[in-house]
Amino acid sequence: MTAAQGSVRRTARKPGSQSALRQSNQRRIVDLLQNVGPSTQAEISRRTGLSAATVSNIVKVLNDLKLVEITPTTSSGRRAVSVRLLGDSTAVAGIDFGRRHVRVVISRLGFQVVAEQAVTLPIGYAALDGLKRASELLDALLEEHGMARSSITEVGVGIPGPIDVRTETVVQGSILPEWVGVTRAVVEKALGIPAVIDNDANLGALAEVTWGAQTGTANLMFVKIGSGIGSGLILNGMVYRGHVGISGEIGHSSMSDAGLVCRCGNRGCLETVASTSVIIELLSRGLPVPLSTAEVVRQALEGDPATLRVIDDVGAVVGRALANSLNLIGPELIVIGGSLAELGEILLGGIRRGLMRYAVPVMGENTSVVMSSLGDRAEALGAAALAIRQISLSH
Numbered sequence: 001m002t003a004a005q006g007s008v009r010r011t012a013r014k015p016g017s018q019s020a021l022r023q024s025n026q027r028r029i030v031d032l033l034q035n036v037g038p039s040t041q042a043e044i045s046r047r048t049g050l051s052a053a054t055v056s057n058i059v060k061v062l063n064d065l066k067l068v069e070i071t072p073t074t075s076s077g078r079r080a081v082s083v084r085l086l087g088d089s090t091a092v093a094g095i096d097f098g099r100r101h102v103r104v105v106i107s108r109l110g111f112q113v114v115a116e117q118a119v120t121l122p123i124g125y126a127a128l129d130g131l132k133r134a135s136e137l138l139d140a141l142l143e144e145h146g147m148a149r150s151s152i153t154e155v156g157v158g159i160p161g162p163i164d165v166r167t168e169t170v171v172q173g174s175i176l177p178e179w180v181g182v183t184r185a186v187v188e189k190a191l192g193i194p195a196v197i198d199n200d201a202n203l204g205a206l207a208e209v210t211w212g213a214q215t216g217t218a219n220l221m222f223v224k225i226g227s228g229i230g231s232g233l234i235l236n237g238m239v240y241r242g243h244v245g246i247s248g249e250i251g252h253s254s255m256s257d258a259g260l261v262c263r264c265g266n267r268g269c270l271e272t273v274a275s276t277s278v279i280i281e282l283l284s285r286g287l288p289v290p291l292s293t294a295e296v297v298r299q300a301l302e303g304d305p306a307t308l309r310v311i312d313d314v315g316a317v318v319g320r321a322l323a324n325s326l327n328l329i330g331p332e333l334i335v336i337g338g339s340l341a342e343l344g345e346i347l348l349g350g351i352r353r354g355l356m357r358y359a360v361p362v363m364g365e366n367t368s369v370v371m372s373s374l375g376d377r378a379e380a381l382g383a384a385a386l387a388i389r390q391i392s393l394s395h
């Protein structure tokens with residue numbers, strides 16, 4: 001690598017400088033070439049509805065990545081460019097760390113998922129232990145699919161905590177306090193692969209517009225309800241990260257001055273009344289061992305009245321907090337992710353009620369609220385999408 005390339009690479013490190021929409025358009029073009037075979041740029045433009053300039057730009061990036069071959073041809077007597085998808089020998093990994101799990105996804109640059117697996121981790125695990133486990137899982141998946149580790153050219157890593165993009169460091173406020181102070185360089189060294197790190201809710205949002213049912217949505221809010229509550233924003237087709245890289249901290253919306261003290265130091269934050277930890281605590285009173293989130297979900301699906309009551313209350317208060325965000329930014333879609341996604345309408349009912357009660361009516365009526373179609377895979381897929389984007393940026 002030349003010094004000039006090196007400097008391009010360093011400035012390209014900051015996530016978010018490429019439109020999320022461009023990436024979803026890139027995926028649409030790759031999908032089209034897979035489905036219909038070699039096509040001219042004009043055909044791609046016609047079939048995808050993308051402008052000729054957009055198609056031309058994306059084809060150039062795909063060509064630089066050696067994902068396509070372009071050859072001059074003629075179409076209806078005019079000069080044209082034919083685009084053919086090539087076999088894809090390089091890949092990226094997406095890794096998502098949670099409070100008690102790590103999930104690894106291997107994807108081709110053309111967005112085909114090759115392998116995926118999640119394993120549980122002990123609560124309170126050290127960051128380096130988590131990274132070591134992720135590295136072992138990645139090796140196991142690569143071996144299973146006959147791939148060399150060198151075929152992974154970039155890794156995206158999702159961490160459930162705020163990341164200061166200026167220093168690429170996990171800062172105070174993570175639900176994994178053991179990760180505070182961890183930098184991208186630490187992650188990169190532990191994995192031995194060029195890495196980019198991001199907040200898990202941002203990655204969930206990116207996954208929804210890249211892999212999910214919401215491909216191409218320009219204004220979307222992804223809300224992850226887990227041990228903490230965070231949100232990722234896609235605004236005008238871009239992941240929105242705010243001034244220092246931290247935004248969407250909806251879990252710390254103040255709901256009550258006299259509420260419980262939150263881990264952020266404030267009182268009465270949304271998280272103190274609506275996280276999965278709160279649900280578990282409320283429903284585990286008197287039990288010898290606290291329930292798991294999966295057991296809470298099962299009880300709700302079986303119609304247990306206390307569980308349904310607690311979930312409905314949580315939904316309503318999340319909806320109320322969302323109404324404030326909705327009034328401010330006016331997204332067209334809110335996607336709910338996290339481990340409660342399986343609850344579907346049981347949770348969405350309360351959320352919609354809270355939203356409609358507190359949002360400006362016309363905004364509430366024109367915003368859809370849906371469960372993530374990606375479930376607990378969203379963040380790892382988003383991490384893979386971020387890694388693919390990082391590679392595209394360096395071309």
Ligand SMILES: [Zn+2]
Nearest residue numbers: 252262264269
């Ligand atoms: Zn708080």
